[in-house]
Amino acid sequence: MKFRFLLWAMGLLMAKASRNNPAFQQQLTDKDLVFQLQTLDGKVARHFVVKDLRISSHSGTHAQPAFAIAFKDAAFGFATLQAKNKQLAFMQGIQDKSIQIKGNPALVIWFQGLMKYLKPKKKA
Numbered sequence: 001m002k003f004r005f006l007l008w009a010m011g012l013l014m015a016k017a018s019r020n021n022p023a024f025q026q027q028l029t030d031k032d033l034v035f036q037l038q039t040l041d042g043k044v045a046r047h048f049v050v051k052d053l054r055i056s057s058h059s060g061t062h063a064q065p066a067f068a069i070a071f072k073d074a075a076f077g078f079a080t081l082q083a084k085n086k087q088l089a090f091m092q093g094i095q096d097k098s099i100q101i102k103g104n105p106a107l108v109i110w111f112q113g114l115m116k117y118l119k120p121k122k123k124a
Contacts, residue, residue: 038070
C-alpha cells in the first residue's frame with residue numbers, strides 16, 4: 001500500500017513541478033513518452049505520460065511504455081525510492097536482479113535526473 005501511495009504522490013509532485021518549475025520543465029523539452037514504475041508481478045503499477053512539457057500520472061500499466069522500472073515487490077520498490085542514496089540503491093537492485101529495466105536505459109537515467117527536482121525545499 002505504501003508503494004502504491006508513493007507512486008501516486010510522485011505523480012502529483014511531478015505534475016506540479018511540470019506546471020511551476022522552469023528547471024523541471026527544461027528537462028521535459030522534446031520529450032513525448034510514457035514510462036511506468038511497477039512491481040515485477042504487475043499488481044502495483046503506475047504510468048506517467050510526458051507530453052507538451054507536462055507530466056500526468058495514471059494507475060495501471062501502459063501497453064507501450066518507452067521504459068519501465070519493475071521492482072521485485074512493493075516493499076522493495078518503496079525502500080529503493082525512499083533510500084538516502086537512490087542511485088546506489090538502484091545500481092545494487094539492478095545488479096542483484098531485484099530491479100528490472102525494460103526499454104531504453106538512457107531514459108531511466110533521464111528519469112533519475114528528474115527526481116532531484118522533487119525533493120522538499122530546505123527551510124533557511
